[in-house]
Amino acid sequence: MGNAMARVDRFFEAVNAQDLDAVAGCCAADVFLRTPSGQADDRDEALYFHQVIWDAFPDQRFTIDKAITQDTDVVVAVTITGTHEGPLLLAGGSVMAPTGRRMSLSACWTFCVEDDLIMSHQLYWDQLELYAELGIALPDVS
Numbered sequence: 001m002g003n004a005m006a007r008v009d010r011f012f013e014a015v016n017a018q019d020l021d022a023v024a025g026c027c028a029a030d031v032f033l034r035t036p037s038g039q040a041d042d043r044d045e046a047l048y049f050h051q052v053i054w055d056a057f058p059d060q061r062f063t064i065d066k067a068i069t070q071d072t073d074v075v076v077a078v079t080i081t082g083t084h085e086g087p088l089l090l091a092g093g094s095v096m097a098p099t100g101r102r103m104s105l106s107a108c109w110t111f112c113v114e115d116d117l118i119m120s121h122q123l124y125w126d127q128l129e130l131y132a133e134l135g136i137a138l139p140d141v142s
Helices: 002-016 020-026 043-056 127-134
Strands: 027-035 038-040 061-070 073-083 102-114 117-125
Touching: 002 020, 002 061, 002 073, 002 102, 002 117, 020 027, 020 043, 027 043, 038 043, 102 127, 117 127
Parallel strands: 027 117
Antiparallel strands: 027 038, 061 073, 073 102, 102 117
């Protein structure tokens, strides 16, 4: 149980350092990632997701507020902060130009860790909260 949380801690250290090699070292080759922006079906696609987010929020940081572990599963409540300084891929595929605004979001990230590697992870955040903090109009879903 402790090993799964140790891997997740190393993952967040790598993500906060924006170190793609270290993030890659935390994940299985066929890692699955799902976010409100889309999903990645392998490590290369997951690394691409991180790079796109870092381009949009070069000062992005995750702070773990609470963690719950059970066997190979880890659930963390996090606060995500950053300044929107680059193009941001929105749900639905549109791209938002930088707003220069700061955001601070509460989010939840779930992990499945096996053999000391992240096999799957899913990140959830309130898109309405993100849009409101960045001053972005809601997409037309009609």
